[in-house]
Amino acid sequence: MAIQSKFELERYQYGIDIRKTHHIYRKDDKIISFGEWIRRRKDRCIIVEMITDIGKHEAFFYQELNGHDHIIRTFGSIENNFNQIIYIANAMSFIASKSIVHGDLGCRNVLVFKLDPNQPKNxxxxxxxxxxxxxLKISSISNNSSIIPKRYCALEILRNNDQSSYTEKSDVYSMGVLIWEALSNSExxxxxxxxxxxVVRAKLDNERLNKPLICDRQLWTLMTSCWEDEREWRPNFEEIKERLSVIKPSEVSDIREPISLPPTGCAFKLNVDVSRNGLLGGKFRxxxxxQWMLDKGTGSIVLIEINEAPTDYEVLFYKERDNHQHIINTFGFVENNFRxxxxxxxxxxxxxxxxxxKKHVFxxxxxxxxxxxSQIIDAMxxxxxKGMIHGDLRCSNVLVFQMDSSKPKENFIKLTNFALARPNKSSLLEDKRLTISVEYCAPEILRSVGRLNYSELSDVYSMGILMWEACSQGKLPHGSxxxxxxxxxxxxxxEILPRSWMCDxxxxPIIKKCWENEPExxxxxxxLQTKLSSINLEPGQIVYDAEWMRKKTSxxxxxxxxxxxxxxxxxxxxELSSYKHIVHTFGLVKNDPRSTILIQERAPHGNLLTLLKRQRFKPSTKILVAIFSQIVDAMIYIIEKDIIHGDLRCANVLVFKMNQLETKENLVKLTNFALTCTNDPSFINNRQTSISIRYAAPEIVASRSQSNYSELSDVYSMGILMWEACSQGEIPYGIGTSENDIRRRKSTGEKLPIPNEWNEQISSIIKDCWYMESQLRYNFNDMMKRLSNVNIE
Known part of the structure; x- marks a missing residue:
């Protein structure tokens, strides 16, 4: 084939770069059809198929004279894979004549030695x-008898994998799959x-492969005859050769309705509404x-130059979506003279x-x-x-508008690049052969060579890669x-990516769940949003698994x-690590002068809040009293040191032993001293670590300077901790309640509800922790006495 176009001489691939649409006419030596670009170009062209030697002679002059302003410009030639299928059939006919069954026929087992787009016979x-x-002549048991190419093999092999199932006709079945694979761009x-x-179950249920887009009716009939359930009805390879010989390459048509983009128009004009300044970058675009001109607009802007026509889905996305805070704001297209x-x-x-x-700026x-x-997922x-998916989730498609490495609320991002956006429909065949990113896309998309299986769940897979990339400080997935x-x-x-040592x-586990092989x-x-919101991490701290390199084994x-x-x-x-109910700190590690690194003992069961919320620990009242007593014991020790903890809650209680039946088989230790201070009423918390309004005493919440820390403010928080534990990890005041609402409720003296079925003595201790006037609360020594007197039937 040759293409006549105004472009410079360049090679294109049929079915990948260009296709035929409608037939124009046929002469003795050529067939002329309208052409349509699939990618890279968008100008009008025609496809001229040279059939005879006279046609080839004419094609030679088209190429020799190419380039003159008044002689039609010829692009060159297009590769056609049809002849290769004939060669494979010929080879398989020879193999069958030797009474040999190949057993693993597929495009992956066909090697290409020569490829001449101009001369298919070469x-x-x-x-x-x-x-x-x-x-078939020698009866032998293969060492690989248990290995079956299930997607390619005949039905009789799936039903009964023995010597009698392997025949020329079983290879014929695989030949039909090979032809389908070749015409489906190696899907x-x-x-x-x-x-x-x-797949085996689907095939045995008579689920057939769908007709490829580039497929002649005669060729499709041949393929389906190769897949007959009864092998006697399938053709042999000699018959396949004969049937292929009467199908001409020009008859293997690709007549499809082109994707028509909706009229967009240009809302702006270059050098009238906006001006283009220096190049900022961009790998693909x-x-x-x-800059806005003549007060046409405000705010910082960029111009993105798109070399290929955007897909209709991308255009529709920009036109029809409402503004969303975490999706890039697109003003429209800009008319220009740069074509x-x-x-x-x-x-x-x-x-x-x-x-x-990657540059460690962030x-x-x-x-x-x-x-x-969470912001990215909110956008997704x-x-x-809206019935769409993004199609290309990765860190480079996340734009940063605000950033602060230690303050979560001081970060703001927006999702960008909707070049691969499409409907959320996995069965939708992608007509345009867009380049897919192997590192980020889901395996089901790779199996279809980027043509099928796009869905919300394929975007979830990519979200997992994005999270891995971010947790790995911008490291490229799989490396370079x-x-x-x-x-x-x-x-x-x-196979999945390994956990980065920096990943929390x-x-x-949430990242790994995104990578399940089965999308469902x-x-x-x-x-995913709910799972991330349930993670409890202390601000300012990062915890890593570690091990001793010399002798010590704890x-x-x-x-x-x-x-x-x-x-x-x-x-x-x-200072506090030597006590039995406070987490033990071995010492400091010399490393980065910007960070302080501590070596601590590891709690095998994690923190109390997580165990309760995930129902992995359901302590009885008797066990809870034992746990509360250990925490109060730690607090008595801390108070004796003239220190205030400042942040008592279940998340700051580490569990070293747990047993729902034996009281003595439970051991907890207090941790997290981010808000700890000396027992000084004049202390003002002006640190970056914010207090937790849900657990803090009213006198601290009411204080703008967050002062008034005392033993009795910790007693209030201890009451919230006990309520949280008795509620099996329920969040105080509910997950959706704003901090302002909690402040208001605390200032009016409103208290958390206590169910009637709770132990009366425990309920009384909790209530007495919550007096608005701190001097009315019991101290920790009194609380210990009351806990020791709790009657458990």
Whole structure:
């Protein structure tokens, strides 16, 4: 084939770059059809198929004279894969004549030795990989008899995998699958099913492959005849050769309705409404700094130059969506004289997340990362509710408008780049062959070579990669030394990325859940949001698993404290660590001068709040009294040191032993001294670590300077802690209640509800902790006495 167009001589690939639409006319030596670009170009063209030697002679002059202003410009030629299928059939006919069954026929086992787009007859392919081959003359048991290419093999092999099932006709079945695969751009058969065993069930239930888009009626009839249930009805390879010989390449048509983009128009004009300034960057699309002209608008803007026509889905997304706080604001398209498409968007002052992380300009704590992830997921929930998906979630498509490495609420991001946006419909065949990112996309998309299986759940998979990338400080998934082919194979084999040492232990299980091989096993975005919001991380702290390198064997963790008062906090850990109900701190680690790193003993069961909320620990009243007594015992020790804890709650109680039946088999220890201070009424908390309004005493909540810390303010918080434990980890005042509402309720003396079924003595102790006037509350010594007198029937 040759293409006549105004472009410079360049090679294109049929079915990938260009396709035929409507037939124009046919002469003795050529067929002329309208052409349509699939990617890279958008100008009008025609396709001229040269059939005879005279046509080839004419094509030679078209190319020789190419380039003159008044002679039609010829692009060159297009590769056609049809002849290669004939060569494979010819080779298989020879193999069958030797009474040999290949046993593993598929495009992956066809090697290409020569590829000549101009002369299809010059192409040379050869069949390889006889690891599963069998001889019909020699009865032998193969060492690989248990290995079955389930997506390619015949139905009789799936029903009964023995020697009698392997015949020429079983290879014919696989030949039909190979033809389908070749015409489907190497899409894996049944790509929408992840599990090979489920593929087997589908095939045995007579579920057939769908007709490829580029497929002649005669060729489709041949393929379906190869898949007959009864093998006697299938053609042999000699018959396949004969049937292929009467099908001409020009008859393998690709007549499809082109995707028509809705008329967009240009809302702005370059050098009238906006001006284009310097190049800012952009790997796939160039991004220019821009400026409003003549008071046409306000705010920082950029111009994005798009070399290819945007998909209709991308255009519709920009046109029809409502404004969302976490989606980039797009003003519209800009008319220009550069013959390119320009998109006008707001500018993010800090650029994209991946670059900030990679250059260590932004080193967010886990709490900050969770906040950022929640904003991205919020945008994705909105997009999914609109019936769409993003299609390309990654850190480089997250723009940063506000950032603070230690304050979660001081970060603000927006999602950008909707080039791969499409409907949330996994069965929708993607007509345009857009480049997919192997590192970020879901395995079900790789199985379809980027043509099928796009859904909310494929975006969830990519969200998992995005979170891994952010937790790894912008590290490229799979690294830069591994090829896309290797990444693809790893994903199809079910391999996942390893946990980064920087990734928080509570975030990691959520990331892994995003990577389930079966899409239905992954969380949806709504569930993902809930899971992230339930994570309890202390601000300013990062916890890492660790181990001793010399002799010492006790389990340990490394606590990295990034707050401004890290040294003060560390001093409290060390001073109080010798007590039996306070977490033991071994010492400091010399490392980064910007951070304080502590070595602490590791609690095998984690914190009390998580155990209660996840129903992994359901202590009886008797066990709860024992736990409360240990916490109060720690507080008595702390008060004797003239120190206030400042942040008593279940999340700050580590569980070293737990037993729901034996009281003595429970051991808890107090941790987290971020808000700890000396017992000084004049103390003012002016640190960056904010107080938790839900647990703080009214006198602290009411104080603008957050002063009035005392033993009795800790007693109030102890009452909230006990209520939380008795409620099996329920959040005080509810998860959706604002801090302002909690302040108001506390200032009016409103208290948390206490169910009637709770132990009366425990309920009384809790209530007495919550007096508005702090002097009316019991101290910790009195509380210990009252706990020891609780009667448990």
């Amino acid at each position: 192409n040379l392919v050869k069949i390889t990989d006889f690891g599963l081959a069998r001889s 894996i058969p049944y790509s929408y099913i992840a599990d090979d065993n489920q 160039k991004i220019y700094e821009a 390119s498409i320009m998109l006008l968007q707001e500018r993010a002052p800090y650029g994209h997340l991946q670059e900030l992380l 080193e967010p704590t886990p709490m900050v990362l969770i906040n950022i992830f 929930i909105y997009i999914v509710n 030394s591994i090829s896309n082919k290797e990444i693809r194979q790893k994903k199809l084999n079910g 232990r509570q975030i990691w 096993s992954r969380y949806k975005f709504q569930v 389990p340990i963790v490394l606590i990295v404290i990034n707050t401004e008062t890290a040294e003060r906090e560390a001093s409290f850990y060390i």
